[in-house]
Structure formats: structure tokens, C-alpha cells
Amino acid sequence: MRLWILILLVGCTNLQTFAQKNKETLTPVTQTTLIVLGSAQDAGSPQINCTKICCQAIFKGKQDATPVVALGVIDPINQEQFLFEATPDITFQLRALKSNAPTEVNEIPTAIFLTHAHIGHYTGLMYLGKEVMNAKQIPVYVYPKMQVFIENNGPWSQLVTNKNIALKTMQTNKLQQLNSQLSILPFQVPHRDEYSETVGYQINGPEKSALFIPDIDKWEKWETSIIGAIQKVDYAFIDGTFFSGKEIQARDISEIPHPFVIESIELFKGLSPTEKAKIHFIHLNHTNPLLKPKSSESKQVEALGFNIARTGDRFTL
Secondary structure (H helix, E strand, O other): OHHHHHHHHHHHHHHHHHHHHHHHHOOOOOOOEEEEEEOEOOOOEOOOOOOOHHHHHHHOOOOOOEOEOEEEEEEOOOOEEEEEOOOOOHHHHHHHHHHHOOOOOOOOOOEEEOOOOOHHHHHHHHHHOOOOOOOOOEEEEEOHHHHHHHHHOOOHHHHHHOOOEEEEEOOOOOOEEOOOOOEEEEEEOOOOOOOOOOEEEEEEOOOOEEEEEOOOOOHHHOOOOHHHHHHOOOEEEEEOOOOOHHHOOOOOHHHOOOOOHHHHHHHHOOOOHHHHOOEEEEOEOOOOHHHOOOOHHHHHHHHOOOEEOOOOOEEEO
């Protein structure tokens, strides 16, 4: 019993680290800013039933946990904040987003944008329900199939009937103007769409823009050129789930396709240093050595001119 209590305490402490760090050491943003609120794959890091060194080091307090992939955007001009993905770590992520705001604001986001119906990307919605905060019609932007999934499956449907959330349907490549500072361009990407479509976003600020594609099967399956998409923005947060196929031994990796980081590096090797610097690998599986900033693989990726998204990173839009 004592061991499990210790593990729980270590996990909670690690997840709170980012919010506390921001509150204590970071100055509030003064411009429209994108913040990395998490960079791990759906199940986070550490992951359940993992006996590998990558997770045991976290349980033993030798390494920080990594929250599930999410981005936040703060607009100090309109005093609004937006959340991309509703993860199981939403409690700490919304507190971290609030701690970056220039004034004391409510933790409730102005709106939430979802990518798809895999567990790390939407299940945080449950904390908006009557068992927790009993939110009042928070706008949640989704594609049509995702809307049907939420409206027709409990417990998510209860959020709609109780008016905790208000679903807003998006259309591919139709610009969503959020306010005077921000607009969102959604688009569909190929992924394992068991329950919903999979969406990527171009997030446009007053001066700069960011690409967000945390999940895709393979770049060549997308009808759009990923290189062309990167060239249109200032930052690109893209699928880096697995560094290579070698890290997954217990499962058939063909059933969980993602572009390996080594494949993406090969694809992007001809880009200029300026274009490479836009790329930030995100959505890292708990086995991915890029989760460790000091790993040889992290140093290799950075030496080649690319970046790895780290929780707490801030980017002016």
C-alpha cells in the first residue's frame, strides 16, 4: 500500500510541476501566444503496465512525467484562451494555461478544439460534466462524425443534454474566425478513424501561424504535401509518436501506423535550416527516447536542425 501511495504522489507532483513552474518563474504573456501543455502520446508518460526503464524512472522520481499532448493559446488583447485537445491531464493543463495569462482569469477556456476520438484527445471533456465543474455551454469544435459520436454515446452525450458543452461543427478548409487576433483553419488527415474523422489545424495569430498535426498514419497517405504545409507556417507541431519501429516489440506496429521520426527526418532532410527549425516533434510515445532531453536521439534530432516539443514551450503568434 505504501508503495502505491508513493507512486501516486510522485505522478501527481510531476504533473503539477509545469503549472507551479509557470506561476513562479514565467512572466505573463503580453502577445498572442501558443503554449505547449503536453507532448506525450494519448496514455501519457509513464504508461500503465510499463515495466521498462522509461517508466520506472518516473515512478522512482528520477524523471518527470510528461502530460498528454495539448496546445493552449492565450490572447491577452481579447482576454481569451483556447485549448487544443481535451486530455486526461486537462486539470493541470488548464491551470498551467491560466498561470501564463496576464491577468487573473477563469480556468474555463473560451473554446476547445478536438482532433479525433482517441482517448488522449477528447476524454478530458468528462471533467466539464456535473460530477466535476458542471460547465455552462463551453464551445467544443468538432467535425461531423465526431459530433455524432459525442451526441450518441454516453457519458459524452450527457455533456450535450446537460448543456455543459455546445458542439460547433467545422468544415474542411473553412476558416473559423475566433476574434480580432485568431483564426483557425481545420483540415482532415488520414488516421485510424474508428469513431471520428482526424483533424489537423492551422492556428493563425496576428503575426505568425502554427501547424498542429499530432496524429497521422503516414505523410505519403495525405493528399496534401506536408512540406508544402510546413512552408506556409512559422511553427509545425507534427506527429513524432515513435522514433523508429524498434521501440515497439510487444505489438504489431502496422496496426498503429505513424510516421517514424527517422522517416520524417529523411523526408525533410532537403529543407533549408529555416524550414527545419519550424518543425517540433510532438505526441511522443512513452517508449520514445525523444522524451528525454539529454538522450542521444534528442541530441541527434536537434543537431540536424529540428526541434522536440517540450511542455512549457511558448511561441508568439
